[in-house]
Amino acid sequence: MAAIRNDYVFVALFALVVLTMPLWLAPFGASYPDLMQKFAIYGIFAIGFNILFGMTGYLSFGHAAFLGVGSYAAVWSFKLLTMNAIPALFLAVLVSGLFAAAIGFISLRRSGIYFSILTLAFAQMSYNLAYSVLTPITNGETGLQLAISDPRVIDRALAAQGPGIPSPGLFGDGFTGMEGFYFCAIILIVCFFIALRIDRSPFGLMLRAIKSNQTRMMYTGFNTRPYALTAFVISGMYAGLAGGLLAVTDPLAGAERMQWTASGEVVLMTILGGVGTLVGPFIGAVVIKYFENIFSAFHEMKLNAIFSFLPDGLRDFVVTITAPFVGEGWHLTLGLIFMAIVIFLPGGLMEGARRIKAKFSGGKPPTAARSEQLAPAE
Amino acid sequence: MDQLVLQLLNGLDKGGAYALIALGLTLVFGTLGVVNFAHGALFMIGAFCAVVFSRLIQLETVTIDPEKLTPWGSPMEIRTPLVQAWLGDFGAFLVQWSVPLSILIAIPVMLLIGIAMERGLIRFFYRRPHAEQILVTFGLAIVLQEIVKANFGANPIPMSAPSALAGSADVGAWLGFPGIYYPWWRLVYLAFAFVLVGGVMAFLRFTTYGMVVRAGMEDRQTVGFLGIDIQKRFTVVFGIAAVVAGLAGVMYTPIVPPNYHIGMDFLVLSFVVVVVGGMGSVPGAVFAGFLLGILQSFASMNEVKSILPGIDQVIIYLVAVVVLLVLPRGLMGRKGVMEN
Numbered sequence: 144m145a146a147i148r149n150d151y152v153f154v155a156l157f158a159l160v161v162l163t164m165p166l167w168l169a170p171f172g173a174s175y176p177d178l179m180q181k182f183a184i185y186g187i188f189a190i191g192f193n194i195l196f197g198m199t200g201y202l203s204f205g206h207a208a209f210l211g212v213g214s215y216a217a218v219w220s221f222k223l224l225t226m227n228a229i230p231a232l233f234l235a236v237l238v239s240g241l242f243a244a245a246i247g248f249i250s251l252r253r254s255g256i257y258f259s260i261l262t263l264a265f266a267q268m269s270y271n272l273a274y275s276v277l278t279p280i281t282n283g284e285t286g287l288q289l290a291i292s293d294p295r296v297i298d299r300a301l302a303a304q305g306p307g308i309p310s311p312g313l314f315g316d317g318f319t320g321m322e323g324f325y326f327c328a329i330i331l332i333v334c335f336f337i338a339l340r341i342d343r344s345p346f347g348l349m350l351r352a353i354k355s356n357q358t359r360m361m362y363t364g365f366n367t368r369p370y371a372l373t374a375f376v377i378s379g380m381y382a383g384l385a386g387g388l389l390a391v392t393d394p395l396a397g398a399e400r401m402q403w404t405a406s407g408e409v410v411l412m413t414i415l416g417g418v419g420t421l422v423g424p425f426i427g428a429v430v431i432k433y434f435e436n437i438f439s440a441f442h443e444m445k446l447n448a449i450f451s452f453l454p455d456g457l458r459d460f461v462v463t464i465t466a467p468f469v470g471e472g473w474h475l476t477l478g479l480i481f482m483a484i485v486i487f488l489p490g491g492l493m494e495g496a497r498r499i500k501a502k503f504s505g506g507k508p509p510t511a512a513r514s515e516q517l518a519p520a521e
Numbered sequence: 522m523d524q525l526v527l528q529l530l531n532g533l534d535k536g537g538a539y540a541l542i543a544l545g546l547t548l549v550f551g552t553l554g555v556v557n558f559a560h561g562a563l564f565m566i567g568a569f570c571a572v573v574f575s576r577l578i579q580l581e582t583v584t585i586d587p588e589k590l591t592p593w594g595s596p597m598e599i600r601t602p603l604v605q606a607w608l609g610d611f612g613a614f615l616v617q618w619s620v621p622l623s624i625l626i627a628i629p630v631m632l633l634i635g636i637a638m639e640r641g642l643i644r645f646f647y648r649r650p651h652a653e654q655i656l657v658t659f660g661l662a663i664v665l666q667e668i669v670k671a672n673f674g675a676n677p678i679p680m681s682a683p684s685a686l687a688g689s690a691d692v693g694a695w696l697g698f699p700g701i702y703y704p705w706w707r708l709v710y711l712a713f714a715f716v717l718v719g720g721v722m723a724f725l726r727f728t729t730y731g732m733v734v735r736a737g738m739e740d741r742q743t744v745g746f747l748g749i750d751i752q753k754r755f756t757v758v759f760g761i762a763a764v765v766a767g768l769a770g771v772m773y774t775p776i777v778p779p780n781y782h783i784g785m786d787f788l789v790l791s792f793v794v795v796v797v798g799g800m801g802s803v804p805g806a807v808f809a810g811f812l813l814g815i816l817q818s819f820a821s822m823n824e825v826k827s828i829l830p831g832i833d834q835v836i837i838y839l840v841a842v843v844v845l846l847v848l849p850r851g852l853m854g855r856k857g858v859m860e861n
Binding site: 202249252253255256257259260261263264265267268271272274275276277403404407410414467471472474475477478479481482485486489 | 841
């Protein structure tokens with residue numbers, strides 16, 4: 144987005160778009176808080192992932208582990224300390240950051256596909272352990288849940304215990320309705336601002352240099368590993384924050400959040416939106432979560448209603464053709480779109496937008512986009 | 522001792538499946554330089570070849586016999602598979618042995634699918650970065666998986682081994698201490714894996730065709746200068762890799778009922794196997810496959826688990842991490858191939 148030079152204008156625009164989501168998503172049937180929270184949370188996850196993959200060029204296939212660890216940390220904070228969301232998020236970021244530092248320290252010894260396999264191995268280990276041996280911490284298959292008998296030391300010290308299980312919130316009461324969304328949205332905007340500043344900073348430049356040619360960086364005398372590790376930890380913390388927010392909006396943490404397919408999902412989001420761009424990953428997250436929740440609920444009745452303007456025979460035909468792609472089969476559509484994007488538009492939706500813009504403004508096709516493409520650090 | 526033998530067999534069995542999938546993965550990487558995340562999907566398609574074949578062969582006619590009554594008092598339905606009606610005992614034999622026989626249709630089907638996949642998609646990705654190869658084949662795997670799910674549903678489909686092989690063999694008796702029972706079908710699977718792996722390796726080692734392929738893996742350009750259309754051979758190798766994965770899937774159906782994500786479940790592990798063995802190295806993948814399979818089943822013994830709780834869950838990944846950090850190109854990787 145070279146078009147907007149001023150960071151603050153950029154962030155203000157982003158904030159405007161995010162905060163008005165309830166308005167402009169209404170026509171798409173997606174303006175309910177539960178879904179918009181997901182948009183914001185997975186947006187944070189993808190923006191953080193992009194700091195590692197998009198800027199530094201390391202493709203991690205195990206980022207869901209940090210999401211899961213963040214969730215567990217947040218739920219434990221609810222159980223032991225207080226239902227307030229702030230300490231929970233703080234703990235989630237801290238724990239996932241430490242976890243990321245440990246994993247990153249080892250994984251970053253290798254690059255390219257070996258790095259991907261190493262992160263995948265660590266994530267699968269965490270997932271398997273969370274299901275089996277670590278059951279006292281993770282509660283295994285059932286998932287970690289709140290209970291009435293939880294200590295909640297701080298809450299109990301400050302106020303008398305009410306009936307029932309309290310829900311997470313900021314001060315006193317739990318989040319209801321839109322509050323949860325706005326809480327997530329504000330955190331998303333802050334995260335976006337931080338990512339923007341990282342992107343514009345000398346540190347961000349260093350990360351991009353690692354991506355474009357790590358060997359040359361090392362020949363010029365830079366030790367690249369600390370920079371890559373910092374990027375890894377930052378993006379792990381973003382993932383942990385997203386995991387913590389998932390726990391805030393729904394205080395339940397399960398091991399399936401750490402499975403490698405979940406790591407694959409964030410890769411899909413980032414690619415779909417546009418690797419290496421700032422807004423792209425967020426757009427990708429919104430598109431995928433929208434598909435997952437709205438598209439998957441389509442069924443034949445609804446299709447019939449949509450295509451009702453067509454003559455009967457044609458409508459039946461169109462409905463039969465489209466039915467396998469919606470509802471249960473939405474993954475099929477996702478897979479096809481994803482393949483099409485990787486084949487024809489490696490820069491994702493953002494590159495598509497850029498191409499369209501270039502076409503309309505009559506300028507020459509964007510050559511800069513090629514250098515933005517994902518190339519693993521090798 | 523019983524335990525050890527049993528776990529060794531278990532490990533070899535698991536390792537056989539890993540080795541067969543990893544073999545194809547590493548061949549494709551060694552020849553075309555492509556990281557194929559859709560390889561697990563080929564395993565799954567093979568398994569569903571068996572499902573389709575046995576469904577076809579079990580098409581049956583239902584006649585109602587008014588003479589006999591079921592215990593509920595309704596007329597008894599008599600189901601006769603069509604092939605049995607037409608071919609008599611030979612038909613019954615076909616129905617019984619439908620799983621191993623599906624190999625016959627799986628070979629041409631998998632070869633076609635493999636070559637179509639390579640010509641239709643993979644070849645456009647030779648020069649693209651590995652990350653993009655992973656992503657596009659990952660997308661393809663999702664698509665294939667969903668197509669299968671739409672046609673066969675999400676539940677595992679139970680398949681039975683021929684009744685002659687349904688029981689267990691007393692493996693211990695062969696070794697001199699009776700009392701170790703192991704399912705016949707798993708022994709068959711193990712033998713099958715050995716034969717298939719041996720066959721592919723012999724093909725590469727002892728035939729002229731295989732020699733050219735190996736030469737192409739070493740130095741594609743020079744082989745091209747000698748006037749050989751190496752691309753065509755590599756495409757065939759991709760087809761062979763698809764066949765191997767597919768046959769592994771066919772034979773695995775009586776062990777684990779296939780469902781649409783069985784390929785994905787195997788893919789991650791096979792990938793780890795390939796990397797441990799060394800990317801592009803065929804013997805490495807086979808060796809690492811059996812090694813990891815055996816390690817995994819030994820790690821799941823109670824004696825081991827009581828010392829190191831949870832080790833059975835992580836052993837494969839742990840080995841992978843250690844190998845990757847200590848040996849930069851895996852156990853048997855070639856020098857200069859993907860070392861960084």
